[in-house]
Amino acid sequence: MSFADMAVMETFRLLDKVRAEGPKERPERPNIDFPQVKPHRPTKPKEPKSQRTDPLRILDPGRKKLTTVESQRILAVLDESIKNAEVVSLLPHACENVNRFSVVLGVETVLAIQEHEKIQSAFKDAAQKLSDYKNMDKESRKSTPAAESELHEDDYDELQMIESRRTPLEDKVGSLTLIDEEEVHLSKMVNVQAQQLKFSCRNILRLLSINPAAVNALRSEIKERDQEAGSMIGYMRDLRSFILERLLTTPLEEKEKTDYLREITIRERKNSEVIKKLSAELQEAIEDKDMKISKQNDEIRRLKGDLHQLEKFSEEHIRRTKSEADKQQQADYKNSEVKQTKLHTDLQTLRTQLTNQTSEHRESELALRKRKYMIETEVENWIQKYDQDMGERQAEFEDLDTIYTEEKTQLNELEERFKTLEEEYTRIVEERRIAQEKKEREERELAMMIKASTMIQSFWRSYKCRKALKNKGKKGKKGKKGKKGKR
Template identity: 55%
Template sequence: MADVLAPASKPTHSRTPIMASLGGTSKRNQPDALRVLDPARKKLTAVESQRIVAVLEDAIKRGELLALLPHVNKNMDRFSVVLGVELKREIEHHCELQRTFNGLLMPKESTGDRGSSAGSSRTGSAGSRKGSATTSRTAGDHSDMNSMFSEQQTRKLQVIQQQLAHSTRNILRLFSINPAAVSAVRAENSVLTAQEQELLGGLTELKEICVERLLMTPLEEKQRAEYVDSITIRDRKNAEIIDKLEAELGEAEDERDMEISKRNDHIRKLKNQLHTIEKFSEEHIRRTKMDADKEEQADTRNSESKKGKLQQEINQLKQQLANLTAEHRESELALRKRKFKIETEVENWIQKYDADMGDRQTEYEEVDAVYTEEKAQLNELEEKFKTLEAEYTKIMEEKRIAAEKKEQEERELEMAIRAATVVQAFWRSYKVRKMLKQKTKGKGKGKKGKKGKK
């Protein structure tokens, strides 16, 4: 039977689910943890710190330029206009020095290998002819030649190395006064090799670390160290809890395996009992089948007699049905005639109703058309009336404003006339008084003159 429970193999449990269950709160507090590790300041305020970062950025930029010099030399036709004559000449000289330097480095090992192999071959051939004395003298001569060659090569390498350093400084100085060339060369950074990109990435990472350390105060460093220590302690405690839970899990799995084995034993016992019951049930089924066959034969004999009686009853009922059908056929014909007559009358009434409703519908449509036309005329008249009413209101308002304006002008004219009359009256009285004063003064002066003459 396939329903026997096989003991389950112990799965290999990793710490990832348990750590996820233990570290649920830490994931929820992850932004707070990152905020603790980040410095409070976002910008460098000290001049020394800014200078350090500027030096690192300048070093990264110069390193990128120096790494792209071979590419620039290969594509000098494209960069010759941007670089200029002097910078172009310096780059070509620098690349030539670099090739010389690489050429001196490459054959250094191969020359030593060739010397040692030649010395060994000559030593072997001479040993067969002249003996061990000649062998030792030849080996010493070759070692002296190799040492002299290595010293000369080392001196050449030192000289070329100094020239390369001087050429590098000149190239960087010329790049510093030509920003356009710097931009054009740095735009080709996609051709850098993996090692060069790794070096520049390391320098960039160093700059970021320096910026982070410069932004952080001593108090923040202390708090960060304390926070990291607390995280470490918490992780250690979580590891202990995980070990304990894994031990409990192993015990639970052992208990489960024992329970499975017990259930398998119980299932085997039940299968044995089932096999015994199946044997007993087969014998019982055979006996039951024999009894059922006997009862079937007896029921068959009884059913044949019942079948004859029922057939006689069916024949009698058929005869009764034929008699009743003959009796009710006449009444059915009368009812059918009545039904046809009623249906004819109903159809006539329906046709009359349809004709009447058609006339009424036509009349309704005519009335509705007249109503629609009159309603459209009414709307048109109402629109005209609204327009005329607005114009009438506007004209009446203009007339009212004109009347008020005219009345105002008349009042102002009347007031102006009255004011002019008053002013003229005052002016006449003033002129009269002035003339009277002048006459009075003239008479006084004439009398005084006459008295003087006398």
């Protein structure tokens, strides 16, 4: 049994003892009245009521630290076991790089590690021999020499010590499993080497316990650790966390956890019943849906049949249409042959017409070419005559241009003189016009005055005449009235 196994068994034994006894009561301290001074603590903001707690929080232990000495010892043993396992798992790396760690480890530790390496190699050789011997046949086993000669005197002492520690049950099992003496000797040799390897590990751990720097140096080489050793250390750490949780949990908390889990189980059962009910409803809904799907499948099948009938009808229609198209094609082919013969005859006639017209056109082209030549010669003559006439006209134009320039200078002089005369003339005409307008205005005014005076005179005369007639009428009436009175 290794040191780690013994530590684990001792840990479980102490754990059971602590859980059976429960937490111990601390001795009461004498009450001493000290003046209490309340420290100033900042008030924490109130959490909102809507904040919900974690439902799994009840499974966490209520305490955060161990209160009893036994539980602290158990945890310390576990921590020491994990630390020793970490160091032991790195011993092969230390054996390979002993020169590198020689300064940190010290002379005594280096010698112990070298001795451990020798024991480890001897153990591997013995285990290899035992495995090879077990794989051998019976005849080959008889030919191999005895393995006792390979044991040293110290190994015999260790072997006798192990045999003295073996129980009768182990002897019985050994007698059943190991048949021949050679296998017994090899297995004893392996056990001796394993025991020496165990003692060597304990010795190295004892030497490293007084050298923390060496332990830290070895533990820092985490990458060099084997995967199996790393997994074992991980399991030990998980065991430590589990044991710590069990040590922190009181019997009352354990009961609360049990009640909580029982309540959760009841809820789970109720939820399972609800799930069964909902599953039944879901099954009914699925059956209804399957029924609807079957009806729809029947409808699809019927529609497919109708579609098949339509396809047959369409195939018959296509066949009939194709036969009619073939007949029409044959008729069109016959008509096209007749048209082709007719077009061939027309083509022959047109070709003869083309040859006749080309001959006629060639003759007309020759006549036109002759006419063109005559016209070109005539045009050249006209061009020569035009050039001659244009030369004469150019000379005449130059003479006329000189005469024109002279007359233009004279015209400019006369225009300048005429401008002065024209200004005088316009001034005189303007004066005459103003005088004429003044005279006409005076005549109009005079005529208006004469007309007004004649009108006034006529009105006055008419007025005088009317007044005279009126006075004459009044006198006549008075004379008539006097005559009547006299009568």
